Amino acid sequence: MTYKPPRVTLPIPSEKIDGQTVTFRPVRDGIDSEVSGIIQVIEDANGFNVNASYVVSQDPPQSHIYWFDQSEIDALARSLLKEKRRILIVDDDRESTHLVKILLERTGGYLVLEENDAARAYHSARDFRPDVILLDIMMPETDGGEVAAQIEADPELQGTPVIFLTALVTEHEIKAGLRIEGHQSLAKPINIPELINRIEESLPRTS
Structure with a gap:
């Protein structure tokens, strides 16, 4: 049938x-x-x-x-209708991305797409049109800097805020205002309340 x-x-x-x-x-x-x-x-x-x-x-x-x-x-x-913010997280660590997705979506304010293959990250961004991109720096084959460059070269995506996720810097350096390639960054392991603060700071202000 x-x-x-x-x-x-x-x-x-x-x-x-x-x-x-x-x-x-x-x-x-x-x-x-x-x-x-x-x-x-x-x-x-x-x-x-x-x-x-x-x-x-x-x-x-x-x-x-x-x-x-x-x-x-x-x-x-x-x-x-709640107009959730769309977040793309790019990291080759599947467990980490899935945990972040669960914790962000649990707040009710975000819709999160996981991408664990950096080589596909740009195309995922094109399809998903995120409000913010969370981007790991150290990934095999294609690193976060290359992905960010692809995003910035695309006229339709270049205004999308990027937050780098990295274990290469300390939380103290981040709080001191360290930026990587002009983008905000967040030290790993990720602190979810701090991540939410960074996401909200990155979003355009609405009147």
Whole structure:
């Protein structure tokens, strides 16, 4: 029998949902843990279907498409209307990035995308359009300085604040105003309250 995705009514305009990166639980796939995916809105004469593709395996790479039902779409819309700040964290340490993601998203004010491959960081930034980029300096193959240079060379991304994460400097040096390549920095291990302060300081002021 052919699977028929749920028909849904969008509680907010489709352009406010389509293309958004969200965190969700694909419970009807038998997964009761949070995953991240990019929403795709499909419209036809009968209404809307909404899905997101999420990673189920890294080796080999494998993804799955999850179709949202009405209650899930309503919850996602409520979450998106809060206008969470989009944070891209680039670090080859998967455990570290995932912990930072959990702790930031737990505050309710941030939507965090993890990127553990520095070579893909620029493309992730292009797709995700973050408000702030958290960037580890020491990574294999491509270091944080190279990624920052790619960001700065892109007219659409060059204004995005970058905060370097590094174990190469001390917290005392950071508090003394040390900047790396003109960017703010934060000493590892990361102190979450201090990280939140740096993120908020980096964001444009609103009237």
